[in-house]
Amino acid sequence: VTRRTLGGWVTAIAGVVWLCAAVALAGQGPTYAWDLPPGFPQPKVPADNPMTPEKVELGRHLFYDTRLSVDGTFACANCHKQSHAFADEKPRGVGVTGEMHPRGSMSLANVAYSPVLTWANPTVRRLEAQALVPMFGEEPVELGLSGKEALLIRRLKDEGRYAALFPAAFPGEFDPFTLANITRAIASFERTLISGRSPYDRYRYGADRNAISDAAKRGETLFFSEQTECFHCHGGFNFTETVDYAGKGFAQVEFHNTGLYNIDGKGAYPRPNTGVHAVTEDPADMGRFKAPTLRNIAVTAPYMHDGSIATLDDVLSHYAAGGRTIATGPHAGVGARNPLKSSFVKGFSLTPDERRDLIAFLESLTDQVFLTDRRFSDPWPSHTSAR
Amino acid sequence: MTKISGLFIAATLALTGAPARPLAQATPDAGRQIALRFEATVGDEAFACGTRYAGIGTTGSSITVSDFRFYVSGVRLVKDDGTEVPLALTQDGLWQHDDVALLDFEDGTKSCANGTPETRNVIEGRVPDGRYVGVRFAVGLPFDTNHREPTLQPSPLNLTSLFWNWNAGYKFMRIDLKSTGQPQGWMIHLGSTGCTPREGPSTVPVSCRSDNIVSVVLPGMDVDRDVVRLDLRELLADANVDVNQDETPIGCMSGGGDDDCVPLFRKLGLAFRDAPAGTQSVFAARRGPAPSAVGDRR
Numbered sequence: 001v002t003r004r005t006l007g008g009w010v011t012a013i014a015g016v017v018w019l020c021a022a023v024a025l026a027g028q029g030p031t032y033a034w035d036l037p038p039g040f041p042q043p044k045v046p047a048d049n050p051m052t053p054e055k056v057e058l059g060r061h062l063f064y065d066t067r068l069s070v071d072g073t074f075a076c077a078n079c080h081k082q083s084h085a086f087a088d089e090k091p092r093g094v095g096v097t098g099e100m101h102p103r104g105s106m107s108l109a110n111v112a113y114s115p116v117l118t119w120a121n122p123t124v125r126r127l128e129a130q131a132l133v134p135m136f137g138e139e140p141v142e143l144g145l146s147g148k149e150a151l152l153i154r155r156l157k158d159e160g161r162y163a164a165l166f167p168a169a170f171p172g173e174f175d176p177f178t179l180a181n182i183t184r185a186i187a188s189f190e191r192t193l194i195s196g197r198s199p200y201d202r203y204r205y206g207a208d209r210n211a212i213s214d215a216a217k218r219g220e221t222l223f224f225s226e227q228t229e230c231f232h233c234h235g236g237f238n239f240t241e242t243v244d245y246a247g248k249g250f251a252q253v254e255f256h257n258t259g260l261y262n263i264d265g266k267g268a269y270p271r272p273n274t275g276v277h278a279v280t281e282d283p284a285d286m287g288r289f290k291a292p293t294l295r296n297i298a299v300t301a302p303y304m305h306d307g308s309i310a311t312l313d314d315v316l317s318h319y320a321a322g323g324r325t326i327a328t329g330p331h332a333g334v335g336a337r338n339p340l341k342s343s344f345v346k347g348f349s350l351t352p353d354e355r356r357d358l359i360a361f362l363e364s365l366t367d368q369v370f371l372t373d374r375r376f377s378d379p380w381p382s383h384t385s386a387r
Numbered sequence: 388m389t390k391i392s393g394l395f396i397a398a399t400l401a402l403t404g405a406p407a408r409p410l411a412q413a414t415p416d417a418g419r420q421i422a423l424r425f426e427a428t429v430g431d432e433a434f435a436c437g438t439r440y441a442g443i444g445t446t447g448s449s450i451t452v453s454d455f456r457f458y459v460s461g462v463r464l465v466k467d468d469g470t471e472v473p474l475a476l477t478q479d480g481l482w483q484h485d486d487v488a489l490l491d492f493e494d495g496t497k498s499c500a501n502g503t504p505e506t507r508n509v510i511e512g513r514v515p516d517g518r519y520v521g522v523r524f525a526v527g528l529p530f531d532t533n534h535r536e537p538t539l540q541p542s543p544l545n546l547t548s549l550f551w552n553w554n555a556g557y558k559f560m561r562i563d564l565k566s567t568g569q570p571q572g573w574m575i576h577l578g579s580t581g582c583t584p585r586e587g588p589s590t591v592p593v594s595c596r597s598d599n600i601v602s603v604v605l606p607g608m609d610v611d612r613d614v615v616r617l618d619l620r621e622l623l624a625d626a627n628v629d630v631n632q633d634e635t636p637i638g639c640m641s642g643g644g645d646d647d648c649v650p651l652f653r654k655l656g657l658a659f660r661d662a663p664a665g666t667q668s669v670f671a672a673r674r675g676p677a678p679s680a681v682g683d684r685r
Binding site for chain 1: 501502503536537538539545546547548550552553554555574576580581582583584592596597634635636637640642643644
């Protein structure tokens with residue numbers, strides 16, 4: 001067989017494979033069973049990565065697999081822990097080389113509903129693309145895989161479980177062990193991380209009047225009041241206005257400067273955490289960050305993009321003051337006078353009781369079902385795990 | 388359906404490694420084959436992984452290099468009548484794709500252990516017959532190529548070392564150093580910055596404030612005889628590689644607030660903040676031996 005003829009056959013076979021894939025796409029296949037909490041809309045899923053249980057299961061294995069770091073010590077799950085709603089207890093993430101990330105790991109709870117990923121990067125719109133940042137990023141190094149893609153693929157091919165999981169997730173592909181498929185599977189798993197069964201949900205949507213305390217009920221009223229203005233940025237079923245879902249029409253993407261810093265009197269945040277500005281270099285984007293979901297917020301301390309506020313009580317103090325004042329040091333400045341600050345961060349006063357009520361409300365958003373759901377847990381047997 | 392057909396064709400070509408634009412190329416018998424040769428030097432010394440180079444930059448630092456790769460696109464040859472013709476790149480399924488070529492001077496050894504064993508110092512393609520007296524090209528990627536989904540691209544656009552996902556693009560050039568004062572590393576990552584997103588679920592930016600594409604014009608270059616030289620000593624001549632500006636990425640990563648880039652961008656002819664674009668001085672044509680000594684280059 002000449003090389004040209006062989007090439008022709010390969011082309012023809014590839015063509016058949018792709019035609020089948022095209023037919024499968026056009027035919028939509030079986031609808032994915034989401035198991036959504038009451039009242040939750042269906043997540044929006046990219047057309048080129050439809051949900052399947054097989055992809056989710058592969059993604060779960062990859063999410064917890066330390067083969068996804070250069071030295072085999074870290075997985076996605078090291079900085080996104082189920083017990084912390086897939087956030088981290090550290091103020092800022094630490095990667096395989098010990099380098100500290102400028103920002104803290106965000107909770108992945110309900111990330112399927114987020115039309116923009118990470119704290120402040122408006123160009124990262126898909127979980128498939130976001131996964132490449134921790135894997136291959138070098139500023140900072142997180143999983144440290146830059147230039148190691150061949151090693152990664154070889155390691156995955158050597159694992160017996162993947163010999164079944166990859167072909168099941170990507171049927172009909174001659175070689176499903178690709179970078180694109182790794183990110184598709186991880187993204188599919190992440191889209192299943194849906195949290196909506198907190199005591200507050202049982203109270204508000206499940207008609208269980210006793211699911212939360214009276215203090216939490218009073219806190220709810222405060223939260224949704226013009227007194228505190230919390231709900232303007234943290235409204236909606238996911239307690240963030242930056243949200244999208246199937247059939248929504250308009251994806252909402254909001255970034256806010258909350259007056260956390262003001263180091264030059266003109267609104268500057270300390271580098272490299274200048275928010276959206278760090279990506280767009282637009283001066284108007286200085287200090288603009290995404291408002292994270294408040295679901296499970298009680299288990300994701302410390303707070304803010306840089307973990308610079310330790311407790312929910314201190315977070316309330318920051319917003320009550322209409323911005324944080326730092327008296328001394330290189331970050332000194334009066335955040336309340338940040339000229340780029342959101343107009344909703346205007347300050348308010350709370351009595352000690354009101355403060356306790358608001359915190360009780362925030363604590364009622366902790367979803368123990370989510371934090372312990374075995375479907376989201378480490379699938380590797382501890383004695384054979386790569387971890 | 389059109390989308391699926393396009394995907395099908397692209398995927399099939401990617402799977403088979405077949406040329407992406409077989410019909411757009413000059414037929415094998417027409418025109419002539421060109422091998423545009425490159426070399427990487429530190430002053431007059433040839434670059435090699437593991438070698439220590441002294442007297443670098445404003446502090447006379449000593450450096451070793453751990454990565455040395457860059458993309459070239461838009462190669463044009465200048466005819467003796469002043470007109471330009473594009474070099475139709477050989478679609479080799481590895482180093483060259485469409486209008487883009489990767490040049491790679493690290494060999495994965497010694498200080499370059501994180502690189503690839505394969506190296507590349509030539510761009511191959513065809514042009515119509517004629518006499519050519521100059522070359523121009525860009526260091527960088529065309530905008531559309533730069534902002535595609537990288538995991539689905541063919542070689543040489545599938546190297547994760549050159550991914551730059553945080554900026555929704557690629558590193559156009561990466562030259563990583565270790566210096567006397569910065570033994571942990573001092574990196575040069577050139578790429579487009581200040582990118583603003585498109586609305587909707589796309590990861591493709593609408594525009595970038597600074598495309599940071601280097602324009603190289605080498606008039607009077609004899610493409611059959613001369614070699615394009617990239618002189619790292621010249622690139623670093625006005626830089627202080629022994630320090631890093633506080634609270635900025637290590638070395639120069641092309642950001643508008645990263646003052647470590649100022650002396651490098653000037654040498655590359657790139658605008659930086661208020662400094663206007665100029666003429667690059669890092670790439671130059673070096674006179675090679677007479678064509679007869681090179682052998683049959685057609």
